[in-house]
Amino acid sequence: MPRALEPQQTPAFFVRGPSPLARLVFFSALSLALIATDSRLHYLTEVRQGFIALLHPLQVVANAPFNLYRTSAEYLTAHNTLVETNRQLSEQALHDGAKLQRLNELEVENEHLRSLLGASQIIAQPARLGEVLHMGRDPFTQKMMVNLGSRQNIKPGQAVVDGDGVIGQVTRVYPFSSEVTLITDKELSIPIQIERNGLRAIAFGAGVDNVLDLPYLPVNVDIQIGDRLITSGIDGVYPVGLAVAEVTNIERNPDSPFAQITSKPVAGIKNHRQVLLISIPEIESALGTVINNTDGSTKAGKPAEKISPVTTSPAGSGSQNVNRQP
Amino acid sequence: MSTVSLKHVYASMLLAMLFQLLPWEGLALELLPDFMLLTVIYWLLRAPHLCHIGTAWFAGLLIDLATGGLFGQYALAYAMTAFLAVSYQRRLALFNIWQQTAYVFFLLLLTQTTAIVLKLFGGNDFPGWDYYLHSLSGILLWLAIIFSPIGVEAPPHKS
Numbered sequence: 001m002p003r004a005l006e007p008q009q010t011p012a013f014f015v016r017g018p019s020p021l022a023r024l025v026f027f028s029a030l031s032l033a034l035i036a037t038d039s040r041l042h043y044l045t046e047v048r049q050g051f052i053a054l055l056h057p058l059q060v061v062a063n064a065p066f067n068l069y070r071t072s073a074e075y076l077t078a079h080n081t082l083v084e085t086n087r088q089l090s091e092q093a094l095h096d097g098a099k100l101q102r103l104n105e106l107e108v109e110n111e112h113l114r115s116l117l118g119a120s121q122i123i124a125q126p127a128r129l130g131e132v133l134h135m136g137r138d139p140f141t142q143k144m145m146v147n148l149g150s151r152q153n154i155k156p157g158q159a160v161v162d163g164d165g166v167i168g169q170v171t172r173v174y175p176f177s178s179e180v181t182l183i184t185d186k187e188l189s190i191p192i193q194i195e196r197n198g199l200r201a202i203a204f205g206a207g208v209d210n211v212l213d214l215p216y217l218p219v220n221v222d223i224q225i226g227d228r229l230i231t232s233g234i235d236g237v238y239p240v241g242l243a244v245a246e247v248t249n250i251e252r253n254p255d256s257p258f259a260q261i262t263s264k265p266v267a268g269i270k271n272h273r274q275v276l277l278i279s280i281p282e283i284e285s286a287l288g289t290v291i292n293n294t295d296g297s298t299k300a301g302k303p304a305e306k307i308s309p310v311t312t313s314p315a316g317s318g319s320q321n322v323n324r325q326p
Numbered sequence: 327m328s329t330v331s332l333k334h335v336y337a338s339m340l341l342a343m344l345f346q347l348l349p350w351e352g353l354a355l356e357l358l359p360d361f362m363l364l365t366v367i368y369w370l371l372r373a374p375h376l377c378h379i380g381t382a383w384f385a386g387l388l389i390d391l392a393t394g395g396l397f398g399q400y401a402l403a404y405a406m407t408a409f410l411a412v413s414y415q416r417r418l419a420l421f422n423i424w425q426q427t428a429y430v431f432f433l434l435l436l437t438q439t440t441a442i443v444l445k446l447f448g449g450n451d452f453p454g455w456d457y458y459l460h461s462l463s464g465i466l467l468w469l470a471i472i473f474s475p476i477g478v479e480a481p482p483h484k485s
Contacts, residue, residue: 028402141450
């Protein structure tokens, strides 16, 4: 018969230190203080970064067998699978290449039209390829860890996308890794636009796998099942036009002034190993161009000046639309 | 004299942490037992002179770090569990294996309940009842350990 727990041989009556109750009280107070400090005062960011950096070697060891398995699986891929994927990829590259040629032309044209309108230029946002280390371990949140950190100049707030659409946003940055909150997390919301009619809204994570909510839209809103939601780009974080989700269900309850609209993210949020981290555009320079445009002093503002020569009133300096008014 | 030393305790906790840090995904992540908690409870019941509430608290802090939640949530849950484990440890050593298992199951459920209460106060949603599957898989792992040779490897008993 196996014995689970050996009865203690030498009951040490007098060398036990403080009583369990005293210890419990002490450590409970300590953890409550920690919870309060961490949730309200944000003093512990550096502490957390330090501890995570200390844990990093252990994380590398833990990931090692899986990496080994993956690389060996890659190495042992059958010949015909490789040929097949190669064929598919080159076919796709051909299609994409044809589209890209048109894109270049359209970009030039778009730039030209925007300069004619006096609108600010779209800022290019460079991206970095990162690899998913592991999914978040907390069942209460939707997160994942990526192998790029502050050493690679990753900053909190950067958007994370994959080939199909938006995945989420970097929320915490550690020296060698960073934490990405998925768009399905309850705390994250993303400004979106309906692709079909350009209607803008904000999508909130539902806190469950693969569900996004679109709250606060009236019952008679023009949304249909199957509509694609894309990023609107007005937040300055996500580039314009990335696919976010597809509307899967609309419930119009007569008791409620709002429609209940749920959608399903298009990005393979939990399928991919590689993701793109898009850097945040420089807000200062963007603001600078807007102000210059309204003054009409840069070359972008010149065409607008011809249309309305007297627009020096300071009242409208905030928006560029002033230049276009007859 | 007991052959279990502090070295064993910390080595097993390191191993448990390693298991916790493995890149679990999908269903495995939902069924994952709390390796660290099981290790801590094991040592609390078996060698309370080496592993006490402070050790449990620190282990909980490590789990807080690994899950990325607020500091101190799991630490508090672990400390409360450790208190109950330690206060009944003398009596528990005299129980048979199934009574001990039942008590450990109760401790696992208690830790999860404490954690969920703290998380709900922190503004999270209730993740559904399958959240408690972690305890179920935990108690299965506990039984596996107890009935496996590692569990029996006890110090030579000279009475």
